[in-house]
Amino acid sequence: MVFKKLKMTYLYYKTIKMKLVFNSLFFIFCFFSYLDSAELIGKFEQGNLIVGKTTPGSKIYIDKKQIKVSKKGFFVFGLNKDRKNDVAIDIVENGFNKKIIKKVYKKKYKIQKIEGLPKKQVTPPKEFYERIRGDNKLIGKARSINSNLSYFINEFKIPIKNTIITGVYGSQRILNGIPKSPHYGLDFAAKEGTNIKAMLDGVVTLSEIDLYYTGGTVIFDHGHGVSTLYMHMKDIFVKKGQKIKQGEVIGTVGKTGRSTGAHLDIRLNWFDVKLDPASVLKLD
Numbered sequence: 279m280v281f282k283k284l285k286m287t288y289l290y291y292k293t294i295k296m297k298l299v300f301n302s303l304f305f306i307f308c309f310f311s312y313l314d315s316a317e318l319i320g321k322f323e324q325g326n327l328i329v330g331k332t333t334p335g336s337k338i339y340i341d342k343k344q345i346k347v348s349k350k351g352f353f354v355f356g357l358n359k360d361r362k363n364d365v366a367i368d369i370v371e372n373g374f375n376k377k378i379i380k381k382v383y384k385k386k387y388k389i390q391k392i393e394g395l396p397k398k399q400v401t402p403p404k405e406f407y408e409r410i411r412g413d414n415k416l417i418g419k420a421r422s423i424n425s426n427l428s429y430f431i432n433e434f435k436i437p438i439k440n441t442i443i444t445g446v447y448g449s450q451r452i453l454n455g456i457p458k459s460p461h462y463g464l465d466f467a468a469k470e471g472t473n474i475k476a477m478l479d480g481v482v483t484l485s486e487i488d489l490y491y492t493g494g495t496v497i498f499d500h501g502h503g504v505s506t507l508y509m510h511m512k513d514i515f516v517k518k519g520q521k522i523k524q525g526e527v528i529g530t531v532g533k534t535g536r537s538t539g540a541h542l543d544i545r546l547n548w549f550d551v552k553l554d555p556a557s558v559l560k561l562d
């Protein structure tokens with residue numbers, strides 16, 4: 279009887295132990311399937327946009343700063359032009375923590391020399407300083423919007439057809455021998471009046487016909503801080519607050535603002551981080 283009781287206790291103990299083993303195995307299993315639940319799309323290269331998907335309800339921190347996660351689990355962030363440090367992505371879901379460290383690959387940037395520009399194009403006259411400050415404020419405000427839109431998960435499309443690229447992201451410009459800040463846009467050669475199409479669904483957050491540097495300018499919000507900007511436009515067909523579909527004609531190519539000639543210059547931003555538009559476009 280005593281023996282039987284002991285045996286029972288032993289069996290009971292064994293069951294508990296099995297349960298514990300099973301539970302910890304189950305725990306490990308859950309943890310790993312959870313680890314698999316964060317996907318990242320985009321190359322970890324300087325100037326690139328990275329889109330991620332995690333389990334809805336999770337929290338995401340990029341370099342310890344929390345970013346927005348959509349209801350379906352999508353999130354997005356951008357890598358600075360000169361970023362050298364690894365990116366730390368922290369995922370928190372139901373009390374589980376996971377850290378992903380990603381190396382950022384370097385991009386080679388071109389040096390672009392432009393000579394013989396009129397002096398006022400190289401350094402703006404003092405009387406325009408206030409206007410430029412005002413323009414920058416407007417642009418900065420549009421770029422700081424952190425909306426819940428999630429258009430950024432879709433594929434971008436080229437804004438003009440049958441064109442060639444005449445200026446790339448990150449190229450250092452030396453104007454009349456003076457090194458200037460890098461060019462953050464992607465330039466497309468096109469005749470004045472050529473239709474410009476929206477690269478992605480978005481909401482217009484800025485529509486200005488005459489900014490000092492960028493001339494006719496339109497900014498779209500694509501959600502979570504992702505914005506695109508079109509500049510030097512001749513005509514603008516969209517208004518602030520309007521929702522635009524990908525492929526819709528938003529205006530025409532011009533040479534407004536400080537432009538060396540008719541062309542379209544587009545920009546891609548993640549808040550105040552200026553990104554490479556080529557990183558989201560299929561260019562051939």
Ligand SMILES: [Zn+2]
Binds near residue numbers: 463464543
């Ligand atoms: Zn440009």
